[in-house]
Amino acid sequence: MPDTCDVAIIGGGVIGCAIAHRLGTEGRSVVLVEEGARLGLGASDAAMGGILTQTEPACLGPLSKVIKRSRDMYPGWLAELSGVSGLEVPLLxxxxxxxxxxxxxxxxxxxxxxxxxxxxxxxxxxxxxxxxxxxxxxxxxxxxxxxxxxxELALDPRELMSALAATLGRSGRVRVLTEARATAVTSGPRGARVYLASGDRVSADTVIVAAGHLSGTLLPALSEHLxxxxxxxxxxxxxxxxxxxxxxxxxxxxxxxxxxxxxxxxxxxxxxxxxxxxxxxxxxxxxxxxxxxxxxxxxxxxxxxxxxxxxxxxxxxxxxxxxRDHMPLIGRVDGHRGVIVATGHSGLGVTLAPVTAELVSALVGGHIDDATRDLLEICRPDRDFSPRGAAEDVAVPR
Structure with missing residues (x-):
């Protein structure tokens, strides 16, 4: 029998874990699928740890509104994680x-x-x-x-991931599957499924693909943009x-x-x-x-x-x-509205983790106010990625 849950998340980096924590605290049952032996072994483990507001040129275009929301959330978000996990994440x-x-x-x-x-x-x-x-x-x-x-702020990403992992470990709503490689995602009128290399599968109302640079292998329509x-x-x-x-x-x-x-x-x-x-x-x-x-x-x-x-x-x-425009892709990507992507953060994953979780939560719950809709519009995965469509003040990151 397959695992069943409200939401399945593919990817156990800072983005996937932040989303899992947010949805779990809202009472949803979550299965988090991670290919590595433990959470946070990919880009999150290699991050420098800057919580950037202006250093990256991509911060200075339309994405600045999204970054402002995430920066405002950060101190409270870390306090929440520390309160649950018992692990402090010092913030410079x-x-x-x-x-x-x-x-x-x-x-x-x-x-x-x-x-x-x-x-x-x-x-x-x-x-x-x-x-x-x-x-x-x-x-x-x-x-x-x-x-x-x-x-701008800074922290140790390994300490952030330790706090997130401990928080998820104490959640009664989140189940973590490590050493579990997702090979395919499908959706239909009755929900979505994640197929694993082991032959197992996870059935959910919603699947969130937060698999970093490998997200395009699961969502081929987006592969040219990642x-x-x-x-x-x-x-x-x-x-x-x-x-x-x-x-x-x-x-x-x-x-x-x-x-x-x-x-x-x-x-x-x-x-x-x-x-x-x-x-x-x-x-x-x-x-x-x-x-x-x-x-x-x-x-x-x-x-x-x-x-x-x-x-x-x-x-x-x-x-x-x-x-391609160095801004994240966050939004629904299938006709049945069962699959959400949250990737393409281009070095801003640590910076944008709190707001990404908030935006995905709004999509899953269907409660989207005007301010949230504006932020989702900036990150929509079906936006125009061509040079003509991209904002002229979004540049290659430095």
């Missing part, structure tokens, strides 16, 4: 500092990004070189200025540091000899610093390469020389679920 609230390493870089920030930052619902503060180094003394003397984005983006990063530990090594997460973007560098440092509360990052579109192999690590170290050395010499711990690579 200093914001993000974006710096320029030369006059051309500062001009780019001033002319390309500052107008869009000012049009977003978030704050921005200009920094001179001395002001930037006063906030983060380890910044290079080459820094000519930058901007503080004070509304692709993996490999990101490589590593943990470093400054000698003798037991708390936050930095007070902010710090980012720069520059080009040298035809190579683009995106040094990004995200401090952890236990003294570690996540160091990255690379963006390799349409690369589906989650392998750490020496070339990627060398590019990261070169970028970090230019932005914060001392950090490039910190001892390296864990190295990793993850596959972000990219979409």
């Amino acid at each position: 609230e200093g914001g993000d500092i974006q710096v320029a390493l030369d006059d051309a870089g500062m001009e780019r920030l001033d002319t390309e990004l500052l107008p869009r930052w000012k049009n977003s619902p978030f704050k921005v503060e200009r920094l001179g070189p001395a002001e930037a180094r006063e906030l983060e003394p380890l910044l290079s003397e080459a820094v000519v200025g930058g901007f503080l984005l004070p509304d 692709f993996p983006i490999r990101g490589v990063a590593y943990d470093a530990r400054p000698p003798g540091v037991t708390g936050y090594a930095l007070r902010h997460h710090v980012f720069a973007e520059f080009e040298e000899n035809g190579v683009e560098y995106f040094p990004y440092l995200v401090p952890r509360h236990d003294g570690r610093v996540a160091v990255g990052v690379t963006y390799e579109e349409n690369v589906g192999d989650p392998t750490v390469t020496e070339q990627a690590l060398a590019e990261i170290r070169h970028g970090v050395a230019a932005m914060m020389p001392e950090a490039a010499a910190w001892p390296v711990g864990r190295t990793w690579a993850g596959l972000r679920p990219g979409s």
Whole structure:
């Protein structure tokens, strides 16, 4: 006999788990299907942990409304998870500092990004070189200025996933199936089904596909809009540091000899610093390469020389679920209205987890107010992905 439930969810990353928690607390029976040996082993395990409001260019277009809702939800959402799981998820609230390493870089920030930052619902503060180094003394003397984005947050994604997993484990409404690979999804007038490689199946009123960059294999009609983006990063530990090594997460973007560098440092509360990052579109192999690590170290050395010499711990690579316009796909995708997709977050999965769960909950429950309808319209999976249809201020993420 197949498993039966109100809602089946494919994908046990931060998006799938956030949705499962939300629906379970609303009283729905949920079966969460995860291919890995435990929850959160995919892109969520490889995330840097920034809760971004402006750093990614995709944040600055129509998606800013969705991000604003998620950012507003975050402190309360973490308190809810901690209250149920008993696990704290420390939140760094200093914001993000974006710096320029030369006059051309500062001009780019001033002319390309500052107008869009000012049009977003978030704050921005200009920094001179001395002001930037006063906030983060380890910044290079080459820094000519930058901007503080004070509304951005940061956390350790592994700690977030531990809290989510423990919360689901204590739920009487959510059943988690690990090492269970979904091979197909079907829907009809009497509901939807998930077929597993084991030969088993899960029958539900609604199936939610939150399988990251692999969602297109289950929903072929969307496959042309979805692709993996490999990101490589590593943990470093400054000698003798037991708390936050930095007070902010710090980012720069520059080009040298035809190579683009995106040094990004995200401090952890236990003294570690996540160091990255690379963006390799349409690369589906989650392998750490020496070339990627060398590019990261070169970028970090230019932005914060001392950090490039910190001892390296864990190295990793993850596959972000990219979409053609770098905005998530959230909505119903079948004629019987039994299948919902929630993927394509393009590096903003941690940022958008609370609001994604809220939007999917509204779709499942059918209670959609005007504000929610506006957010769903932005993320609708049948939108125009062509350059003409995409908003001109949505760009490839940095």
